[in-house]
Amino acid sequence: MNAHPDSFPPLSPDTLLSMARTILGIESAAIQYQATRLGEHFVAAHHLLLDCRGRIVVSGMGKSGHIGSKIASTLASTGSPAFFMHPAEASHGDLGMILAEDVLLALSNSGESDELLTITPLLKRRGTRILALTGNARSRLARLADVHLEVRVEREACPLNLAPTASTTAVLALGDALALTLLEARGFSADDFARTHPGGALGKRLLLAVQDIMHQGERIPWVMHQATVAEALRVMSDKGLGMTAVVGDDNHLEGIFTDGDLRRALETGTVNLLEQEVSQWMTRHPVVTHPDELAANAAQVMQDKRIFGLCVVEKKRLVGAFNMHDLLRHGIV
Structure with missing residues (x-):
């Protein structure tokens, strides 16, 4: 049984700040590490998404799903039609929402997510292309994908090295890199951005005459x-x-x-x-x-x-x- 918080002495301000700086340093290093590893696989991933004639369907379980939802939102708001699909729901009927001309962007740190591995072979037989972001290039999901980006980190920012932290930050940053290089390739402008955000403050600044x-x-x-x-x-x-x-x-x-x-x-x-x-x-x-x-x-x-x-x-x-x-x-x- 977990001990009650009151049974531990409170952390001093210096300790708290030191921990926070360490955590941010680990997450920052995780992003920098991805930048050093960019190469032909990222180029292939970019072109796979750019050439998509349908929608980019982002999917992932657990924390990867939360990150995937944000990536889908960023893609959609920057000129690349996209939506998030929960892989468990896909196995219970939602798979019919994915068409052959779509691209599945599958996120899994282990690359062994059962829910994604259930739907991926079915989609491949349908003709849907697969882009996988995993932390394991030898995983089954990586081998099934048409294009794979390995998003590996040396350690999580979690003191226990368990909770997905640095790994999810790295995936989120790489998702932003994909979305924004697509934005540039599509010639997506500030006016285009405003038209996808008509209710926000930015949309008002860019649209209201x-x-x-x-x-x-x-x-x-x-x-x-x-x-x-x-x-x-x-x-x-x-x-x-x-x-x-x-x-x-x-x-x-x-x-x-x-x-x-x-x-x-x-x-x-x-x-x-x-x-x-x-x-x-x-x-x-x-x-x-x-x-x-x-x-x-x-x-x-x-x-x-x-x-x-x-x-x-x-x-x-x-x-x-x-x-x-x-x-x-x-x-x-």
């Missing part, structure tokens, strides 16, 4: 150039963007009047300021953006110029406006 977040129509704060400061303030208060555009004939943008412009005007001590034309106090030739511009690029301009809001113009005509709160609300900044 200014026209997707700007205030339009009646929500745009604007006044004619002959309006008074008081009228401009009422519009600013009503629209809530901390600014108002100042336009001339045909809705051409002439300037912008902001909270900062108002503060600077007040500091002059001008008498009857509210009754004066806002065009006297507006910022002429303000920084503007276009509806098709990426919202992330507009956000960068605002940060660089230290401005809180932007007018959106098309052919010099005012078509929208937004401020930093809009960018925050849409997850751009």
